[in-house]
Amino acid sequence: MIKMKSPKALILLILMLAGTSLRSYCETLLNGPMLGEPASSEEIAAWDISVMPGGDGLPGGKGSVAQGRRIYEKQCISCHGPRGQGGNADQLAGAGMGLTSEYPEKTIGSYWPYATTLFDMIRRSMPMTAPGTLSDDEVYAVTAYLLYLNGIIEEDTLLDAEVLSAIKMPNRDGFINVYEETGGN
Amino acid sequence: MQEVAGNGLLDRRLFLKTGFGIGAATLLAPVVMKNLEAAPEAAPVNTASPPWMHTPGAGYSTYGMPSKFEDDVVRFPSANSAIPGNGVSWTPLHLLEGTITPNGLHYERHHNGVPQINPSQHRLLIHGLVKNPSFFSIENLLRYPLRSRICFVECGGNSNAGWNKSPIRSEAGYFHGLVSCSEWTGIPLPVLLDEVKPTKKAHWLIAEGADAFAMQMSIPLEKAMDDAMLALYQNGERIRPENGYPLRLILPGWEGVMNVKWLRRLKLTDCPVMARNETSRYTELLPDGKARMFTMVMQAKSLITSPSANMLLREAGLYQITGLAWSGRGKITRVDVTADGGNTWAEAELQEPVLSKSFTRFRIPWQWNGSPATLQSRATDESGYVQPQRKDLVAERGRHGFFHYNAIVSWQIDEFGSVSHVYDKDEIAESSDPVDIDAGWD
Numbered sequence: 001m002i003k004m005k006s007p008k009a010l011i012l013l014i015l016m017l018a019g020t021s022l023r024s025y026c027e028t029l030l031n032g033p034m035l036g037e038p039a040s041s042e043e044i045a046a047w048d049i050s051v052m053p054g055g056d057g058l059p060g061g062k063g064s065v066a067q068g069r070r071i072y073e074k075q076c077i078s079c080h081g082p083r084g085q086g087g088n089a090d091q092l093a094g095a096g097m098g099l100t101s102e103y104p105e106k107t108i109g110s111y112w113p114y115a116t117t118l119f120d121m122i123r124r125s126m127p128m129t130a131p132g133t134l135s136d137d138e139v140y141a142v143t144a145y146l147l148y149l150n151g152i153i154e155e156d157t158l159l160d161a162e163v164l165s166a167i168k169m170p171n172r173d174g175f176i177n178v179y180e181e182t183g184g185n
Numbered sequence: 186m187q188e189v190a191g192n193g194l195l196d197r198r199l200f201l202k203t204g205f206g207i208g209a210a211t212l213l214a215p216v217v218m219k220n221l222e223a224a225p226e227a228a229p230v231n232t233a234s235p236p237w238m239h240t241p242g243a244g245y246s247t248y249g250m251p252s253k254f255e256d257d258v259v260r261f262p263s264a265n266s267a268i269p270g271n272g273v274s275w276t277p278l279h280l281l282e283g284t285i286t287p288n289g290l291h292y293e294r295h296h297n298g299v300p301q302i303n304p305s306q307h308r309l310l311i312h313g314l315v316k317n318p319s320f321f322s323i324e325n326l327l328r329y330p331l332r333s334r335i336c337f338v339e340c341g342g343n344s345n346a347g348w349n350k351s352p353i354r355s356e357a358g359y360f361h362g363l364v365s366c367s368e369w370t371g372i373p374l375p376v377l378l379d380e381v382k383p384t385k386k387a388h389w390l391i392a393e394g395a396d397a398f399a400m401q402m403s404i405p406l407e408k409a410m411d412d413a414m415l416a417l418y419q420n421g422e423r424i425r426p427e428n429g430y431p432l433r434l435i436l437p438g439w440e441g442v443m444n445v446k447w448l449r450r451l452k453l454t455d456c457p458v459m460a461r462n463e464t465s466r467y468t469e470l471l472p473d474g475k476a477r478m479f480t481m482v483m484q485a486k487s488l489i490t491s492p493s494a495n496m497l498l499r500e501a502g503l504y505q506i507t508g509l510a511w512s513g514r515g516k517i518t519r520v521d522v523t524a525d526g527g528n529t530w531a532e533a534e535l536q537e538p539v540l541s542k543s544f545t546r547f548r549i550p551w552q553w554n555g556s557p558a559t560l561q562s563r564a565t566d567e568s569g570y571v572q573p574q575r576k577d578l579v580a581e582r583g584r585h586g587f588f589h590y591n592a593i594v595s596w597q598i599d600e601f602g603s604v605s606h607v608y609d610k611d612e613i614a615e616s617s618d619p620v621d622i623d624a625g626w627d
Contacts, residue, residue: 032376032377032380033329036317036380036381037319037320037325038320039312039319044312047312049399050391050452051458052458052459053457053458078267088266089265098474100473100474104470104474111465111470112465113464120401120458120460121461124401128297128397174474174476175468175477176475176477179405179478179481180479184480184482185482
């Protein structure tokens with residue numbers, strides 16, 4: 001008769017006798033050594049810069065179209081051109097050609113489904129030469145300016161989390177979710 | 186030698202048969218035209234007793250490099266002149282053999298350059314809809330049980346010059362080479378997810394990179410639990426900086442951009458974040474103005490890598506046609522080849538092992554009689570999906586989708602043996618402007 005030294009070995013023997021449960025027990029053994037270190041909510045807040053389409057993740061702060069124009073003309077115009085057109089980087093406004101034309105123009109106003117994406121993208125990636133250096137107020141302001149250029153908001157709008165998450169972009173319903181329909185095929 | 190399809194295609198098993206049965210015929214190889222022009226005159230040597238057998242060779246090296254006579258086997262970079270870190274570099278598929286891409290030749294697509302990350306200063310955070318939000322240091326991740334798998338990674342924008350009205354003139358790899366295949370080694374993602382314990386509401390993961398673009402993409406939890414991996418090694422060595430050192434998310438068979446490099450954060454959520462690169466880009470505009478979104482799976486594709494564009498067949502005779510096929514849905518089950526522009530097809534030999542979501546090398550012998558020929562390959566995968574003709578793909582998608590071009594590729598050989606890229610025989614070039622697609626690499 002085998003002498004059971006530890007309860008673990010006893011459990012294993014019982015599981016072996018039980019047969020089917022053995023596989024899941026072995027899978028548990030194959031799992032990692034559990035070396036993750038707990039992350040505090042302060043740490044997570046400092047790391048997390050994702051802005052969800054419903055507005056979750058938008059920070060406090062606000063900005064105006066006029067402030068945004070000043071920032072744009074200092075920090076963005078060199079690549080994106082005056083009023084978001086004619087630069088060597090992406091056209092940001094002024095789509096003359098519709099999405100069904102021979103040469104469609106995909107811009108924020110004509111193509112983007114969510115305005116929150118604009119805040120998220122500018123805050124994390126722009127300006128290309130010094131990404132992540134704009135303050136939250138500055139990001140709200142330059143987002144407001146680009147939304148204004150695209151005819152989405154009025155020139156006197158003060159943009160903050162509440163105003164931004166309430167915006168419905170013109171092309172919101174222009175997308176087919178291929179993952180839901182066919183698993184991404 | 187019996188033809189198995191028109192214009193000289195021979196039985197795929199020809200080279201395997203003992204006795205060969207082809208008499209005195211020797212196998213010929215196409216040459217790359219650019220090399221022919223640039224070939225330096227090498228001084229004649231007595232190959233029976235070459236000089237390098239009479240002087241000691243070079244000493245040891247800490248990290249080996251290719252022969253200096255192979256210095257044309259390089260990636261082809263193409264970046265935005267104002268932002269050198271925004272662009273791509275293509276793998277020279279037409280100059281490589283086998284199925285594994287050497288690490289230094291793996292294709293690149295970065296949005297704002299390659300960060301140089303000290304692994305001791307990098308951590309992965311997993312948080313959001315989880316019971317135990319946690320940090321993982323690279324040192325700790327290296328202590329988890331590792332697994333390896335071979336798979337391709339392909340940029341969603343690979344081959345996009347195919348949408349152009351007239352056929353692009355580049356070499357095969359510099360047109361289709363935003364795809365590479367490696368053996369990746371790392372931690373199956375379910376192991377770490379099991380440790381942080383996602384809540385019932387979690388359906389997506391937002392993956393974020395530690396580059397100057399802070400690349401962000403949404404991944405369905407279902408895929409993460411299926412075959413996702415946190416890769417630390419590529420082809421046996423730690424991942425190269427341009428491929429995501431020290432940590433890369435690998436999603437076998439799915440769009441390159443989702444295989445987030447320099448991975449720093451995974452946030453579990455109930456819905457996708459609608460990142461810029463899953464809305465404004467990496468979506469495909471259709472002729473009716475609607476756009477396909479979350480087209481994650483890279484569909485079956487194949488192309489002949491030799492002979493291919495801008496090569497030269499110097500004489501009529503026996504050649505081995507070879508190329509690559511791959512599918513994001515699983516295994517390649519069959520590759521057919523035609524030498525007469527699609528009138529008749531013959532099945533090519535698939536090099537073993539044929540692995541799921543990996544490069545599969547195909548080969549077939551071909552007797553070129555010296556007259557014009559049009560070569561094509563057509564892949565079929567285990568789901569039954571067949572690689573489409575260009576005209577069918579364009580009819581279905583229009584020409585402004587930019588991403589996910591996987592049509593059959595045609596190489597035309599003229600009576601002088603020079604190979605060029607053409608479209609299907611029943612399609613005429615629609616325009617003389619070769620760069621008429623609606624978006625550049627930015």
